[in-house]
Amino acid sequence: MFIQQIDAKVTGVSYELLGKGRELAEKLNSDVTAVLLGHNVGGLCDKLASFGADKVVLVDDAALETYTTEPYTHAVHSVIEKYKPEIFLFGATAIGRDLAPRVSARVHTGLTADCTKLEIDEESKLLRMTRPAFGGNIMATILCPDFRPQMATVRPGVMKKILPIEGAKAVVDEFNPGFELNNKYVEVVEIIKKVSNKVDIMDAKILVSGGRGVGSPENFKLLKDLADAIGGEVASSRASVDAGWTEKDIQVGQTGKTVRPSVYFACGISGAIQHLAGMEESDLIIAINKDESAPIFDVADVGIVGDLNKILPILTEKIKTEFAANK
Numbered sequence: 001m002f003i004q005q006i007d008a009k010v011t012g013v014s015y016e017l018l019g020k021g022r023e024l025a026e027k028l029n030s031d032v033t034a035v036l037l038g039h040n041v042g043g044l045c046d047k048l049a050s051f052g053a054d055k056v057v058l059v060d061d062a063a064l065e066t067y068t069t070e071p072y073t074h075a076v077h078s079v080i081e082k083y084k085p086e087i088f089l090f091g092a093t094a095i096g097r098d099l100a101p102r103v104s105a106r107v108h109t110g111l112t113a114d115c116t117k118l119e120i121d122e123e124s125k126l127l128r129m130t131r132p133a134f135g136g137n138i139m140a141t142i143l144c145p146d147f148r149p150q151m152a153t154v155r156p157g158v159m160k161k162i163l164p165i166e167g168a169k170a171v172v173d174e175f176n177p178g179f180e181l182n183n184k185y186v187e188v189v190e191i192i193k194k195v196s197n198k199v200d201i202m203d204a205k206i207l208v209s210g211g212r213g214v215g216s217p218e219n220f221k222l223l224k225d226l227a228d229a230i231g232g233e234v235a236s237s238r239a240s241v242d243a244g245w246t247e248k249d250i251q252v253g254q255t256g257k258t259v260r261p262s263v264y265f266a267c268g269i270s271g272a273i274q275h276l277a278g279m280e281e282s283d284l285i286i287a288i289n290k291d292e293s294a295p296i297f298d299v300a301d302v303g304i305v306g307d308l309n310k311i312l313p314i315l316t317e318k319i320k321t322e323f324a325a326n327k
């Protein structure tokens, strides 16, 4: 699988792919190979082993210092030509979504994009690649029987990483595909980093998420107060994003982020299938909705029927009082 690193920091979804890779490899009696591209990134290999890689194919070259499509495509294509994997996975990140289709076209195989489930078919041993289709109303399972590798991009946050194996050491295979001028005809002149002090909702342990029922952007303060009191972050449904009340980077769901926090408060969210796709794996779901037949209650562990404008301030005060009493 392709290991995405930026500034020598491995992107979370790559660890998730390794975890899934372990499970698939065990079913196939095979090994998990991490393909790590970059410059001066060899120090990451043991960490990849600790998250499940049996072997790391390392392509270390100045041409791979920052991501550009052509040298990365050339490198991954060359690795596939040499090692001939049965299965090759990418994270469905901006980079994975750019890279995977090019690689699949070059090696002449299929690509199933944005998978939410991967499993081995017991009989045929083919990879069953499942992804939402037709606006998320059905789940489509796709097979690639005739071409190799079977290739997929996987949504971040969906697969589980394994608990790190202490002291794991990687078997590293350094590979040089050779870079020619026309492999790198794009030059990166400058990188401007977006600086944000916000926590990514995918990393938050507690999320207080709001939907159209919150009613206005100002009313999101009720959610922020609860999040601050409990040490969580604010998230939202797509309806809130579309209304311009919240930013796209906190949208949960099929076209937003997949989250798996310990606690997920769904406030004024109806529970559309596309929203559930992004949060139903949360450990504890607490729903507040004034409509007792809202579908969110079908997945909620705790349901509160009522007006969030009344319930949220009471809940926040109660939590503050409890925390203060237990200090």
Ligand SMILES: Cc1cc2nc3c(=O)[nH]c(=O)nc-3n(C[C@H](O)[C@H](O)[C@H](O)COP(=O)(O)OP(=O)(O)OC[C@H]3O[C@@H](n4cnc5c(N)ncnc54)[C@H](O)[C@@H]3O)c2cc1C
Pocket: 135, 136, 210, 211, 212, 213, 214, 236, 237, 238, 239, 240, 251, 252, 253, 254, 255, 256, 257, 267, 268, 269, 270, 271, 272, 273, 274, 275, 278, 288, 289, 290, 291, 294, 306, 307, 308, 309
């Ligand atoms: C291809 C596609 C992709 C999509 N991707 C996403 C996605 O990634 N994420 C996503 O969220 N949606 C997504 N959607 C949209 C999704 O189908 C729903 O339209 C959306 O999730 C609805 O958002 P909501 O629950 O906030 O709003 P609504 O469905 O309008 O629900 C609002 C809820 O608030 C309740 N309410 C109202 N007032 C109060 C109050 N005062 N107190 C308590 N409760 C109250 C209502 O009873 C209602 O249940 C997608 C749709 C499509 C077609």
